[in-house]
Amino acid sequence: MTHFSDLIDGYYRFRGGEWLQERERWSELAEGQEPKVMIISCSDSRVDPATIFGSRPGEVFVVRNVAALVPPFDASGGLHGVSAAVEFAVTKLKVDEILVLGHGACGGVSAALTRSLADAKPGNGGFVAGWIGLLDEARDRVVAEHGDGAEGQRALEQEGVKVSIENLKTFPFIREALDAGALTIHGAVFAIADGKLRALQENGRFEPV
Template sequence: MSTFPTRLIEGYQTFMSGRYLAEKNRYRQLAETGQEPHTMVIACCDSRSAPETVFDCGPGEMFVVRNVANLVPPYQPDDNLHATSAALEFAVQSLKIRQIVVMGHGRCGGIKAALDPDATPLSPGDFIGHWVRLLKPAAQQIQDSQLLTSGERQIALERISIRNSIANLRTFPCVKILEERGKLQIHGAWFDISTGELWVMDTQSGDFYRPELPLA
């Protein structure tokens, strides 16, 4: 019989004596009334860029779906398994989310795999390879540019993939209709793990810029 990881038990103990103790009424309220998060974040499953940590959100504030390279596939109403699409459907149709943020990050392994045409599959299923092919057209254009360094190619595709995911979001009828009615806002963001910098996407131009932070 395997032992549950000690580090996780210790972390749980700290959570119960710290954050849960301070917010136990909030947790009990959420248990009784259900969740009403204000924002959905589609983020990468990279352990270094947790949205709840980056945005300092408490319980019940944020509905998060994470996958390799924070990708949103296009709308495909078929019988295949669509985890990200299912989470999106629930957030928009059931939770009545008012904001969606596609959040990418620096040094993304999924983006690196998309840029490497010679990448060796990690398993016979090559699940990562199939998944990041969503970015194949953009990755091909960046790979062919001799004016960019490898680091510049990486950052370029990390940000282009955010715009690509936003475009795919708008192929979902429920998203497109609600956005056109002004009941849903879509945003892009990019987090630099190394420096902690947050860059947000201008909704009109698609350019990324660092937002001004309020004075402490």
């Protein structure tokens, strides 16, 4: 189990090794960032995008949240962390691509599928319940076809990626970038158990890469 003291030990190893070896790179990054890809992924500790894709610092702009979800565009005010990150990536960093990355054995998707947090209060699962409510419509379709067992879990993990992609398209600045050919959106699901990455195809299916 990793504790804060272990993180500090890791920092010492990083500072005395990789950081020194990549000193010039870090000096460049101190001047700013120019990532070409944004990744929207789950907060799950098992699915770190940098680890999965072998990316270096400065190469990908990442926002992580429960179940890798994106809410639809909403200009009515409030605190919109994911929307703010998407806005910054597309309008300021001018990323070329966005990847929505779901994963196997996702706890947020499981909670949405089983509705285990339906009556939870904030501080006891209620915040999560409200967030994963973004999957309610997809959940109903999945359960009708696959049930709420293992098959339904896999199906909803994939449908969740599609929901986030469709919600991204509700943002005017994303729609504009897509229409101009300046932005491409991808979807994929990473399976923790076998390490396979399945990418969303034009036919709507997820196929191994």
